[in-house]
Amino acid sequence: MSGTVLRGRSAEIARLDALVARVGAGSGGGAVLICGAPGSGKTALLEHLATAPVRVVRAFGMDAESSPYAALARVLRSLAAEPASPPAPPGAAGPPGAAGALRRALETGVDEPRDRFALSVAVLNLLVAAGEQRPVLVVVDDVDRMDAASRDVLAFAGRRLATANVVLVATSGPVDVWPGIERMLLGGLDAGAGQEVVAEFGVAPEVGSEVVQRCGGLPLALREVAAALTPEQARGREPLPSEFPPGSRIRRAHERCLRALPAPTRAALLLLAASPDGLDPEFAGLAASLEPAVAGGLVEIAGGRLRITPPLLGGGLYASAPPAERRAAHRRLAAALAPDADDPIGRVRWLWQVAAGGDAPAGSLAEKFVAAAAAVRARGDHATASLAAERAAELSPHAGARAEHLLAAARDAWLAGRPHRAGVLLSRLSPAPDAPRPLAPAGSRPAAGGLGDLLRGQIALRAGSPAVAHEALLGAAAHLAERDRTAAVVALLHAGEASFLTGDLRRYVEISLRALALREGGEPPDRELMFAYAAGMMALFRGRHSEAVHRLRDVLDLVPRTDDPTALTWATLAALMLGEESRAFRLTERAGAGARARGELALVPRTLELATFAQLWLGRYGAALTSAREGLRLAQEAGLDNSVTLHRAMLALFSTLQGDDDASLHHATAATADARNRGLAMPHALGSWALAHRDLAAGRAADAAGRLRALAGAGRGPGHVTGRVLTTPHFVEAAVRSGDRAGAVEATDLFGRWATNTGSAAARALLARCQALTATDPADADDAFREALTLHLMADSEFERARTELLYGRELRRRRGPSAARAHLRGAYDAFVRLGAVSWAEQCRRELRATGESLRPATAGNPATPGYPATPGYPAAPGYPATPGNPATTPSPLTPQQRTIAEIVAQGATNREVAAQLYLSPRTVDHHLRNIFVKLGVRSRVELVRLLSSGIGP
Template sequence: MSLAPSTTQARTLRGRSGEQDAVRRLLDRARDGSGGALLLLGAPGTGRTALLDHAARLAGGFTVLRARGVPAESHLAFSGLHGLLRPVRDAPAQLPRAQAAVLRKALDLGVADGGLALAAAVLDLLSAMAARRPVLACVDDLHHLDAASREVLLFAARRLDGERVALLLASHDDRTAPGGIPSLVLGPLPAAASRELLGDLSPGLGEDLRAALERVAHGNPLALTELAGSLSPGQLAGTSPPPGSPPPGGRLWRAHTARLAGLTGEARHLLLLVAADPSLDTATLVRVAEHPDALLALEPAEGAGIVRAEGDRYAFAEPVMASVVYSGASLARRRAAHRLLADVLDQDHQRLRRAWHRAVALDGPAEELAAELAEAAEAAPPRSGHPEPFLALERAAELTGRGDLKAARLAAAARHASSSGHPRRARSLLARLSTLTVAEDMRGQAELLRGDLELLGGETGNAHDRFLAAAGWLLDRDRPLGVRALVRAAEASYTAGDNRGFLAIARRAAAVRRPDEGPAAELMFEYLAGVAATFRGRHTEAATPLHQVLRLAPAAHGPAMLVWAGAASLLLGQEANALMLATRAVDIARGRGGASALPQLLESVIQAEIWMGRYASVADNAVEGLRLAQETGQLNTAGHHLAWLALTAAVLGDEETCRVRATAALELADAHGLGVVGALGNWALAHLDLAAGRVADAAGRLRAQRRNGHVVVRVMATPIFIEAAARTGDREQAGSALRVLDRWVASTRSPDRLALAARCHALLAGPGEAEELFRHALDLHLRGTCEFETARTQLLYGSALRRDRRPGAAREHLHSALETFERFGARLWVGQARGELRAAGQTVRSTCATRPEQAAGPAARTGRAARSDKSEQLTAQQHQIARMVAEGATNREVAAQLFLSPRTVEHHLRNVFAKLGVRSRVELARLLS
């Protein structure tokens, strides 16, 4: 029997699976006679009521009681208890006469004698009811419940162990969290859950509008729901600006304005100033208020949990509240607040903020304000805080009357939005250029930016066409940008796996090249020439322009130039130099605050590290790259990092994770024309097949890729293909692949790559020739840096010696290989090495822990252990998993977000708990907060 209103259809609660599991466990314990209580704490709109409804739906066979705290009744003693027990008004008859009388007196008259009589009577009543069927009691808005009812219910909540009773309480005020009662905090929804919820509410919502709603809602599910429901036809069509706050009059708006209503006018004025400038420090706030005790007016707001002090400034405890405070003020009050702030922000480093407040307040002629704001935005240092330069430039464009100048400022705003990691906003700003008169050079710049955005998150074919169009507009107007557009078009062809397209662009570049090019343009022309010659297999010819790129690199001032120089280093076999250049590019981008560039720049670091066999570092950088790519809307870049993570999972022998990530990468590759991503995903799966002993499968994957796969990845995967083909008897194709590899390797003089070629020759050698080639390969490995490939050569050599009936000689190499594989945590290769040792007549025991992070090397492990902060002991992937779990994500949600299997997440989480010395998710959340 349920005595609560029922919902006929269950509703999916996005991002709350962990909380739903906690509610389910509470009900299961109550069914089994081990009941208890749970307190749900969360801001308005975070889903407390939805979870209570969910509990009621799950409580089949329970007696369900519901009550809600109401502010208008908070002064009426026992009004809350009356609401909870009124549906079972005859139940007190189950109690002894004295207890029944005490309970009826409280419910009928609102009075009770002192002591424990009433609280004990309520507890005994719930117990008596539960003797017939379990009981679920749900109390919403506990903070509004009258104090007498709250005291009685909390008394019962602490004494439900051994009863068939579940008491579920919900409050937005953590001051009501009593001791002895487990609590669960409902934080903001993860980004993925917010997107899913908006997809449920408005399936056809455009990406730009979706992103705007997510910015306003800050992960609050009710805010997302009400925002999606309030959209006008103009907002849905993109002709009207998106909403800047939850809809006035909605449930969330009313909840927040009710909390504000009890504050003084002075407190609300100070809150408006904080909402108008999130960077406002307390010293400046005091200057605006013009008397030293002004901040005392904010104490009630602090006490009510509306704002909290964070260092030298105030911040809203619930970000949505800031938009309610700001939008709820009249236009006149908002403009007055901005004028006050502009007057006190008089330091040089506050120039952008001052111009912003003047522009919003319309404190002067529009054109003058626009010029001041645009100039300040362009001169602002990286990570300058509020407002972001792209917002300032957008506002400047809105105040500009001249069409060409308005277009220039919109284009600049789009450029800043893209570089700061807001690609959707950049696209929206560029779309507004279509209605304006745009100069040819600016049209080319805009098209170049559109190409960049398309290459990061759209289709490579569209990006290629946009880059070529930009080059046509720019080559005669802005030479360096025009050449850059050509290089970017070539990179789009490279990403698509279109070798012919790349070569065609290289020929076009050679045709437009001039003898008096500047250093930057010269570097780009030499880069295209060198890569094109490499793709044609003319490695000797390629060396000259590639060396020219390295000669010009020291004068390069941008990360992109360093990346191209790093690529030239890799083609020349100079892995360490490539890593140095790529790392320098990443450092420059971090210093500039270029969030959008980092995921791509990390790819260049990873490419160098792959050749050096630094797989733990590859995984760390790819995890960071994947996170940043997801946060900045770069689907294609995310695909690259997924593919690299699939490869590192293959090295570690984590079959399930490798397949999950490779499949995700391949799906992106098919949808967006990412030939290089598809090739990397297939390479990862082939490596996994080879490690697992599925030699024919590995050969088949790479054989298909050799026919129409990406040229660079094809060469990188050649050693695996030759090994697999040789072991399956396809010596003809293996020999053909080796001839291609020999030509490139011979031109690089890299000992690691020469060692790989020597190993491949050994695999294809005739009787009596292999041993010398294996020894030569090992000698070359000693001069290189890739320990993992050294171990792979030792394994193959040892296996050959064992088959040649020389077990003693074989064991020496097999032991060395096993030790390296164990140190890297490469469990499938560990299994192969142990199998060979057993076949060579030796029983093998594990002597090294197979933990993936050990591949970082002794120096890195020592440095990590020396750090005092416990969280520094985690790998990048473990830290990301820990952070997501601490924010309330379940294992399945983490697995979906990071493209892992739930089993792998569980494995990592156990290691996190062990490293940090915690025993539960609650302790983890406390530690990381």
């Protein structure tokens, strides 16, 4: 069924479409009540259904028509020309006088309890009769605003439509007004879908995550709030609004809900709005007063706290209250929130209310906020620490102190995963004229300025432009070099990472030299680790592999002496470059656990990026997919768009491995487009690699080689280190199969310089495979293939071992015949099926078929190894009897080789592409294809496709 595409609602749309398709096919009907807060998209779902190819009857509830059966009359008027005289379906059974009861109710508008059952049956009969003529879809918006009598009659009918050709879909608020009817509860959109909505209005990703949070993910709120933002707000340079736009639909809808609440509930809501992080459910008996708001979806319990949802509703409530009422609310909260020395978070909440109530001197409160911020920061609650530090800045009488506290508030906001808030706080930071600067050389900025640039650069590195990050970080390093060498080196290493992301490795080397120039000898372990990392990566990018290995091993020797998550991520990269994947993964676990324990949520997606890489090399594709999905979710929630792009690129790769071409193409297209727009060379390389992997798995060797050629060669294009380490084995395979042996040999030589120095069994196995593919002597190729298979076992890399067995099996079939190849091809096939690598399993199946051994096509969750019965519609494997319902096919006139060629040609491959996939010459393929046409009695490729698609092909 066609209809409007609604972001983030695919599951709900599929569920409703299935119900409508069922009634359209005459398989029965049903009823669904879509429940959700104002602005959650209930009406949009009904609009989607309105395009269904069935008879659509529409109605809606409205407060102005509250007399009994007013709404029912509107429904029946749309359904029948004479609603007062509804036709009874032939043979319908019902109580006497049902039609008369309905007629009286509609004419008089009087609800007679004694007529309710007969009237309900009459309406049900009318719906059933209409459905017998043509399938009917009844959509009712705002059924909770209908008169109660109409609502009850429609619910009666809805509970009895399972066998009728009628579907009833209605919407209401969160309250269940139709007991016994299937409910579909709509919440807010998740971070990813929500940011896609606001991105259409030009909202920056880090701002978008904040907008989604403030709007509670409500689609209508997202659109209206995003559309009302100023350009500076949309870019993150000004604070976001604290309430819904004046006159907006979402504001009017929530105001209507608020007006319907009793006065005690509205008073309790003001108390809740005056508390920035909500209140304890047990607070002063507040929960009882808030029950109507909870039932109406305006208040939720999240994280053990009562909170107004969406937050912009609370902001509007607070802003609309008179100042005197706001102060009174704060004083009441301060009186009830007694401070506890053992509860630093509670102390911040109490101080907040005292300050807002205006009952204490600002200067003394500022000092108390500073102490409270330090206490909660030590416990890993950076979100609360940020609020406390910001309040300290607002209350501080001295400009220097204000700058220091604002910087602390911004840093805490960043670590808490709120880059937009951090950026807004930084925009308020300016050099303090009275700040002491005894160590600052003439004309330099104070330390706060350098640390502010460091933080700006860190945020831009994950959530903005790498070019902006690069400049900010270099500026920070220049300002901090004399005051804080550790911070200066951190800034330079992050600037190097920005250069790596953009593929500017020459600049990376220059930055590394600047960092190493700060080395003085006798460094503490944390700085020594950073210097060793800078030296190792610089040597690697210069092609000095032996030196790089030595320096990167120094990093791993120093890592037990640190628990800093950022230092652990650098050590993880060192381990990956050394080919120590298991150690790298353990380091990512340490880094991630440390970041979570310290509340440094902004660092967690980065640890998951590296965990995904380590699991990729280890062949743990299921675990890697889980890591990438979690990393994508966390990065989207925090608005870390550069991390989002990288995780999407990795998801593209793993989707390819699992045979999910649609997901792979979706993620790869999104990742490469975002990477191109932001100048992110590394995610672009990964996205291109995923697409090339997809081409290679499908047998499109020339396309794969074209994608990988720029990534695999040193010094030729961005991201070449990623290409050398990750993609060269795939490029070599694609290049050999597409006839570019010279390019394959050159790439193998470059890869060998790195793989040999690492000592990694996994890397050396891939090198041996590349050497086997490029060998000119068959004996050398055999030796190299066997060495690769042995090293794969040592490295515990099942997927790459299976790929090597597939390649070796192809080579053996071509040189020695079918019997020599089968064992390797069967082993590869079994491994691919276990790993869920459907595309690669299909290649093995084709190769086995070319040897005369037939298997059914593999699908995810449906292993098709010898010994399992073949799938209906496919021939049983040789040596296995046909089963009932699955007869063995009649003998084919084609040889196994010809059947394989016919299948590949039918998928649109050219002769050259078939030749590359099967390791044949194009002339041989052409010869086989002519024989295929003769044997099958077809004259063209088009006729061959028709024959195979008819199910009677070879």
